[in-house]
Amino acid sequence: MSDKDNMTDNGTNTETSAAAKADAKAAPGAASGAAPGAAPKNGGDHIKIVKNATCTFCGCVCDDMDLTVDLKEKRITKAKNACVLGRAWFAEHTIEDRPAALIDGREASVEEAVEEAARILLEARYPITYGLSDSTCEAQRVAVAISDIVKGSVDTTTSVCHGPSGIAFQGVGETTSTLGEVKNRADLVIYWGGNPAESHPRHFTRYAVTPKGMHIPNGKKDRTVVLVDVRKTPSAPVSDIFIQVKPGRDFELLWTLRALVNGKKITADVEELTGVARETLDDLVARMKSCSYGVLFFGMGLTMTRGRHFNSGAVLALAADLNQYAPFVAKPVRGHGNVTGADNVVSWQTGYPFGVNFNRGFPRFNPGEFTTVDVLARGEADAALVIATDPASNFPKKAIETLRRIPVISLDTKPTETSRLARVAFSVATYGINTGGTVYRMDDVPITLRPAFESPYPGDEEILTAIRDKILALRPPRQDAAADRAAP
Amino acid sequence: MTLIPGRTSKQGTSLNAGKLKAEYLEVTSTVEMNEDDMKKMKLKDGDRVRLRSPEGEVVVTCRPKKASDLPSGIIFMAYGPSSSELMGSDTAGSGMPLSKQIEVRVEAVGAGEEG
């Protein structure tokens, strides 16, 4: 966890190391164009070091980044401790020369764009808000308020990543822990349907496989790592045991393991059904029952395939069963930097994690009805506020067709397919690099961001707050009580 | 064949550079296939193939993978515009389309056939 000594209450203060200051005095103005990766040894006073900064590219939310920032060029020249994805995240988020706002592709002032956005949302009969997983909790909160005021739906990218797990949590419950506990205790680590080597590179090295912990003095040597997947991914070399399951047979395999753990008989055709030999299963069950602390990390190989929430539910149930023998937890491996925050914020504001509708003046939850893919594919939405995500390039075709038809308001740090088709497109500052705020790591631990340098563009929170205030100013008076509650 | 779209480090790093840039477009329009399947279909590394699902079709470049890494009948590609084109929108009431299990037909694209 970060030490919080050098932060103000809102966590926006950053730290300049004494060494960098001393260097700055010694050689002012030198090395202005420090090459990527260059140490700030003789950097000028425009070189700043931000200690314990946070990478928000993936759900690992590593908060041990030491960033070297070139304030003159407004870019991060070195990100110590970052993985390959984190390095790209920090290196590529420079300040690009783009208008802060576009209306119908034409440059506009932020004020004009805010007004147009507010008007679109107010006039719509079924406005939807979507995205939010790459935005701070503070911005997410305002987005929920907007959806409440305009009586639309609010949904996050959770619905197309671990939404099924969210459904399973409600049905089965969750045996859970923080990643710190995993690091200090887990001697059996199972990854199921995920490829952290490519999606969360430091999951192995910082949290779950190689680090030494209180009860794991020798790091990886003291742990057994199992990988279950349909294909041999680049994560396989990290594992001690690789189990290849037939595509679409995860549920059957998980349920078989539950049966074995609970001493039930299983039929002889298990290998034919799941692709996994009986001996492999017996060996895994023995390990699960005899470990001193086990963890099942599960990825989207379970939630995005046949079975969806049943698959997630089966993992959760298996972990719960195993607590007869040893402490055993199950954790979804979350993708985007603050998708976990989105679940938390939407839950504490509405009572539900995603796919929430305010049309009747109170929140209702119904995946399949209020989730964004469905609302768009059925052509129901007539306006969309899209924050920090790009549905126009990763949604099913039918949903994209609706997005092309309706007015879209987009907030993103880079041009995307979605910003290209948007009626109103805002360029925003990057969270964690240009703006402070709070994000939740995949194990629900909140982390305060330490921005590196200022952006000429406003952050999501600022734009959304302006849109919310404009909506409140423009809407006909005394429309409903719920909106008043959401007012500042 | 069953198409499994997923994340790769290259897709991740090129995404940071920008989704409208050439590198991202290239990594998201390449498909990995079991080498034996490729042989059966008389495909070479770098050949173009057409993937067809009930939703739509795309033409992508195909690369071989060892049979021990990628079983026969499965093809893999990085998430992106091409996988979206093939993805169905039915979520079976869950909000989640079957994004990692898309049934597709694969056929070789003859030279000059690509418009």
Ligand code: SF4
């Ligand atoms: S593992 Fe994730 S959060 Fe950590 S440095 Fe890499 S991309 Fe950033």
